[in-house]
Amino acid sequence: MARERRVFFRSRQPILALGVAFLVWCGGSPAWARVADVSFSSSTSESIQQGRELYTTGQYAQAAVVWQQAAKVYQQRDDSLNQAMALSNLALAYQQLGNWSQANQAIATSLKLLSTSATNPQQAQVLAQAWNNQGSLQFAQGQAEQALNSWQKATAAYTKAADSVGVTRSLINQAQAQQALGLYRRAITTLNQANQTLQQQPTAIKVTGLRSLGNALRVVGNLSQSQQVLQQSLKLAQELRSPEEIAATLTSLGNTVRLQQNPQAALTYYQQAASVSSTASTQLQAQLNQLSLLLETGDLNTAQALLPQINSHLANLPTSQTKVYARITLAQNLMRLHQAQPQKSQIAIPSWLEIGKLLATAVQEAKHLQDPRAISYALGNLGGLYEQTQQWTSAQELTQQALVLAQGINALDISYRWQWQLGRLLQAQGNTEKAIAAYDDSVQSLQTLRYDLVAINPDVQFSFQEEVEPVYRELVSLLLQSNGTQPSQQNLQKARQTIESLQLAELNNFFRAACLDANRQIDQIVDEQDQTAAAIYPIILRDRLEVIIKLPQQPLRHHTVNISQTEFETTLEQLQQNLIEPDTFTEVQALSQKVYEWLVRPQLTALNASDIKTLVFVLDGSLRNIPMAALYDAQRQQYLIEQYSIALAPGLQLIDPQPLQQQRLQALTAGLSEPRYGFEGLSYVESEIEQITSEVSSQVLLNQDFTSQALQKQVNSQSFPVVHLATHGQFSSNIEQTFILAWDKPINVNELNDLLRNRTQNSSSAIELLVLSACETATGDKRAALGIAGIAVRAGARSTLASLWSVDDQSTALLMSQFYAELASSQVNKATALRQAQLSLLKNPNYAHPMYWSAYVLVGNWL
Numbered sequence: 001m002a003r004e005r006r007v008f009f010r011s012r013q014p015i016l017a018l019g020v021a022f023l024v025w026c027g028g029s030p031a032w033a034r035v036a037d038v039s040f041s042s043s044t045s046e047s048i049q050q051g052r053e054l055y056t057t058g059q060y061a062q063a064a065v066v067w068q069q070a071a072k073v074y075q076q077r078d079d080s081l082n083q084a085m086a087l088s089n090l091a092l093a094y095q096q097l098g099n100w101s102q103a104n105q106a107i108a109t110s111l112k113l114l115s116t117s118a119t120n121p122q123q124a125q126v127l128a129q130a131w132n133n134q135g136s137l138q139f140a141q142g143q144a145e146q147a148l149n150s151w152q153k154a155t156a157a158y159t160k161a162a163d164s165v166g167v168t169r170s171l172i173n174q175a176q177a178q179q180a181l182g183l184y185r186r187a188i189t190t191l192n193q194a195n196q197t198l199q200q201q202p203t204a205i206k207v208t209g210l211r212s213l214g215n216a217l218r219v220v221g222n223l224s225q226s227q228q229v230l231q232q233s234l235k236l237a238q239e240l241r242s243p244e245e246i247a248a249t250l251t252s253l254g255n256t257v258r259l260q261q262n263p264q265a266a267l268t269y270y271q272q273a274a275s276v277s278s279t280a281s282t283q284l285q286a287q288l289n290q291l292s293l294l295l296e297t298g299d300l301n302t303a304q305a306l307l308p309q310i311n312s313h314l315a316n317l318p319t320s321q322t323k324v325y326a327r328i329t330l331a332q333n334l335m336r337l338h339q340a341q342p343q344k345s346q347i348a349i350p351s352w353l354e355i356g357k358l359l360a361t362a363v364q365e366a367k368h369l370q371d372p373r374a375i376s377y378a379l380g381n382l383g384g385l386y387e388q389t390q391q392w393t394s395a396q397e398l399t400q401q402a403l404v405l406a407q408g409i410n411a412l413d414i415s416y417r418w419q420w421q422l423g424r425l426l427q428a429q430g431n432t433e434k435a436i437a438a439y440d441d442s443v444q445s446l447q448t449l450r451y452d453l454v455a456i457n458p459d460v461q462f463s464f465q466e467e468v469e470p471v472y473r474e475l476v477s478l479l480l481q482s483n484g485t486q487p488s489q490q491n492l493q494k495a496r497q498t499i500e501s502l503q504l505a506e507l508n509n510f511f512r513a514a515c516l517d518a519n520r521q522i523d524q525i526v527d528e529q530d531q532t533a534a535a536i537y538p539i540i541l542r543d544r545l546e547v548i549i550k551l552p553q554q555p556l557r558h559h560t561v562n563i564s565q566t567e568f569e570t571t572l573e574q575l576q577q578n579l580i581e582p583d584t585f586t587e588v589q590a591l592s593q594k595v596y597e598w599l600v601r602p603q604l605t606a607l608n609a610s611d612i613k614t615l616v617f618v619l620d621g622s623l624r625n626i627p628m629a630a631l632y633d634a635q636r637q638q639y640l641i642e643q644y645s646i647a648l649a650p651g652l653q654l655i656d657p658q659p660l661q662q663q664r665l666q667a668l669t670a671g672l673s674e675p676r677y678g679f680e681g682l683s684y685v686e687s688e689i690e691q692i693t694s695e696v697s698s699q700v701l702l703n704q705d706f707t708s709q710a711l712q713k714q715v716n717s718q719s720f721p722v723v724h725l726a727t728h729g730q731f732s733s734n735i736e737q738t739f740i741l742a743w744d745k746p747i748n749v750n751e752l753n754d755l756l757r758n759r760t761q762n763s764s765s766a767i768e769l770l771v772l773s774a775c776e777t778a779t780g781d782k783r784a785a786l787g788i789a790g791i792a793v794r795a796g797a798r799s800t801l802a803s804l805w806s807v808d809d810q811s812t813a814l815l816m817s818q819f820y821a822e823l824a825s826s827q828v829n830k831a832t833a834l835r836q837a838q839l840s841l842l843k844n845p846n847y848a849h850p851m852y853w854s855a856y857v858l859v860g861n862w863l
Helices: 017-025 046-056 060-076 080-097 100-113 121-140 144-160 164-180 184-199 203-219 223-240 243-259 263-276 280-297 300-316 321-340 352-368 372-388 392-408 412-428 432-448 450-454 458-462 469-479 489-511 522-529 565-579 585-599 601-609 621-625 685-695 708-717 749-757 786-794 809-825 830-842
Strands: 533-540 545-550 557-561 614-617 645-648 666-671 697-702 722-731 739-741 746-748 769-777 799-803 856-860
Touching: 046 060, 046 080, 060 080, 080 100, 080 121, 100 121, 121 144, 121 164, 144 164, 164 184, 164 203, 184 203, 203 223, 203 243, 223 243, 243 263, 243 280, 263 280, 280 300, 280 321, 300 321, 321 352, 321 372, 352 372, 372 392, 372 412, 392 412, 412 432, 412 469, 432 469, 432 489, 469 489, 469 533, 489 533, 489 545, 489 786, 522 533, 522 545, 533 565, 533 585, 533 621, 545 585, 545 601, 557 601, 565 585, 565 621, 585 601, 621 786, 645 830, 666 685, 666 708, 685 697, 685 722, 685 809, 697 708, 708 749, 722 786, 739 749, 746 749, 749 786, 769 786, 769 809, 786 799, 786 856, 799 830, 809 830, 830 856
Parallel strands: 533 614, 614 645, 645 856, 666 697, 666 722, 722 769, 769 799
Antiparallel strands: 533 545, 545 557, 722 739, 739 746, 799 856
């Protein structure tokens, strides 16, 4: 398994991340995704080994020629085993060149030549390599299920050949396919199996294997475990005193801690990697990582000081795929440096012309390598530079050339970028109709790539807000663009569907897995099941706020608020801060009145005419951190909760919404009142549980009895319609920081998913209501409430009641008691029960401030 060759960075430009990620995902012997196996042995001819050297340096066309000739020679000698080996390698070279039909033919011929019942270890070895490479080829063509099957066969053959390294390689590949299929738990199990295999390897093999495993764990979101495994790899590399292995693992560690939002530690690792290594390519990659991180953190002087070293190492590299992408990465970072540089700054950076020459050289080198993917990247990036300098015609021509190449090799992961770029260029030239078509193509490519690109590729995960989200929002902006008339119903529908796709992609990105089982449109529920409800869809755009309203059995309504995203989000941030502070009545009402005027006031007449009782918000972005109940109508001097019941929905669809059965409710109630794991005790929990038990039939797990195992046992033993967890917890846009606290450990969101979904999966046993009391959104995380939507969707509950911040002990107990009393004794839905409970606190002078009663939000089914 080859040493990782990777540049990791975060870019605000739409053309960077995947170009560099290509070095890992599709380059020679990558370290994690689609790990290929370029085969050779001690008896292999010189030409086969020459092809391997060309392949590992990214010279795929030349490698293909060498292996093609070798295959013919072996055919003439009637040496089917070595012919099969050469063809297996040839398939990989064709894959990198985008010659899919030739690649498929080569691997099929290789497998046909090989006996499926290998009689000796050498035959089993070559067979294993062929199955492994077929899996790589299938996965690259989007055939994840077939790839998984091929990699499973490779594992069996590697086992027969007693090649434990190959077993590990194929297991890591299996985990990649399982992730692409949304089989998160199976992927983790497979990776753990790979880890066990690695522990039995010699130190030299274990170093690279553990690094590959650490990279894989980073991809699936297990950052803490990734760091632990990489630290083990580093320790072994240091024992071997291997500078290149040490440098490679240091770079991987930098990538992991960077995802953990620790830029200083990442920078230190990158600097150490550059200083330890003696090879220009490794030093260059580490320094490019440093450069992007320094630009991200605003340290422009240090970034500028790195440029001479980077240029020196770049000059010393032979022409290869690595060099092409290094040029592109450097050029894009220089473009970022141009954009970030203050006007009066004295930092000397290359001119636009010099950056253009850098990219033009990358184009020529990519053409020399006959690598269509690299050519497409270089051309597309050059088009991006012309976009920056507003040379629209040249930019469009280059972008279209890049797009044709990407589509010719079925590279959707780069096609979407050039489609997006083309849309921006067409819009800049005033061609709105064609711009919408280009944007739509880009979104469709992203939809096709949803699992591979959004849920798997870590670079895109890291830069989701810069690399994926703008495509959706800019399309919506075009669809709802005002030319003095209201948008058509078709455009309103498409705008909502586009944001729905974005929210689903965001959740998949959050979980690194597919996660939405919803099956009923909110429009259908409003039209058929609850005609007293209206759905409100605010959409935050760069220069304005768009709000779409769905009223029962009526066409969509719409209004626009001319406010910049910056001003809007600043208001929301100020409101959020004041909501959790006492003695801020005036500030809260003034700020929440603004949001009320933006979201609700323009549609108030229509809401009243339709006799609406419940507002269902599908919230966007930082609006998720604001409780809609606290919006304030200054004219009526009322909060929104005094006018309507309120619910939230994570998207346009819900999980089979049904009303709660009106028999005596049964609840599984668990809580912690004592301090655990650095969290203070929650003295109100026992009182809260007592009051809940007085209203509904409850099975109680308190303190020592509330362990993850005990919770799972109770969930599995009886189908409680209500699960109430009164314990510390946190919602975050980071999956590792979204958890609830049990007595024995914090339970993260994926573990909670496994725990709650282990009950029978048919709809009759779905959790009707999951209550998360005493949890809160992570401080300073603008997208923290994404974690609430994530838990709501991931747990499979029809409804989730959660708190945006940790609320006063006694007021929480009173609210929960009233909520369950309403559910148990009244013919009301869950949204109305919550409203009545919130109003009971609002009317109490001790708890009239919104900090006490507005924190709780109902997500999902409000019936």
